[in-house]
Amino acid sequence: MVNNAAIVNEGSGWQRVIAINLTAVIVGTKLAAAHMRKDKGGKGGRIVSTLSVAGLVQSHMTPVYCATKHGVRAYITGLCKDPTRPDQGIEYAMIAPDAVDTPMFQSVDSNRVLFWDELKDEMKRRMMKPQAVGEAFLQLLRSDVINGAILQVDIQGKTFRHMECVNDGVTFDPSKAF
Numbered sequence: 001m002v003n004n005a006a007i008v009n010e011g012s013g014w015q016r017v018i019a020i021n022l023t024a025v026i027v028g029t030k031l032a033a034a035h036m037r038k039d040k041g042g043k044g045g046r047i048v049s050t051l052s053v054a055g056l057v058q059s060h061m062t063p064v065y066c067a068t069k070h071g072v073r074a075y076i077t078g079l080c081k082d083p084t085r086p087d088q089g090i091e092y093a094m095i096a097p098d099a100v101d102t103p104m105f106q107s108v109d110s111n112r113v114l115f116w117d118e119l120k121d122e123m124k125r126r127m128m129k130p131q132a133v134g135e136a137f138l139q140l141l142r143s144d145v146i147n148g149a150i151l152q153v154d155i156q157g158k159t160f161r162h163m164e165c166v167n168d169g170v171t172f173d174p175s176k177a178f
């Protein structure tokens, strides 16, 4: 199951950004996990959530969007450490892209995204094609163990990180997964 939908513009109010980017992730994850968990008759599986570099750094841009992505990281990290998780047979991971050339990026409304006029050129310099994220996603899914991983994707390449080590560059080691 993949949690991917999100918005960045606060056109309908910042509460809508939280509803779509964070609340819906929690609701969707709860529904999926209840269906998937092996200890309740399901088949187990993987739940991957699309984070963002905005969920790894503290930015003065789009603080509500950043807060939702940090919230997703905290929520999913909690689930990945749940002591009953192995019995449930569910793995949790996240993918954290830098800027990607998608309708979200192209539709940024400079009236609704703080500091966009100042920073859009820097954002464009870092921008990747969606294919780069798709390939990284497949790499994540092909890994034997993914619970506890954040796959960071930027124009430098891909870096696996443990969820609680996003700032120190520790390489993801599946043998140390939760």
Ligand SMILES: NC(=O)C1=CN([C@@H]2O[C@H](COP(=O)(O)OP(=O)(O)OC[C@H]3O[C@@H](n4cnc5c(N)ncnc54)[C@H](O)[C@@H]3O)[C@@H](O)[C@H]2O)C=CC1
Pocket: 003, 004, 005, 006, 007, 020, 050, 051, 052, 053, 096, 097, 098, 099, 100, 101, 102, 103, 104, 105
């Ligand atoms: N484009 C970028 O620079 C980056 C995007 N991301 C993340 O990647 C994910 C995908 O975003 P993009 O493809 O870039 O954006 P996008 O705008 O192209 O796609 C977002 C999708 O979410 C759906 N969506 C929005 N509100 C919804 C709702 N209420 N109910 C159901 N579906 C809804 C839209 O229909 C759309 O298909 C998001 O989680 C975003 O935060 C992460 C890092 C960078």
Ligand SMILES: CCCCCC(=O)/C=C/C=C\C/C=C\C/C=C\CCCC(=O)O
Pocket: 008, 051, 052, 053, 054, 057, 059, 060, 061, 062, 065, 097, 098, 099, 100, 104, 105, 108, 113, 123, 126
């Ligand atoms: C460098 C872009 C980070 C991508 C953030 C994202 O998930 C979606 C961006 C879509 C449009 C751009 C709008 C705002 C950028 C938001 C946060 C930037 C934080 C990163 C930073 O270095 O300050």
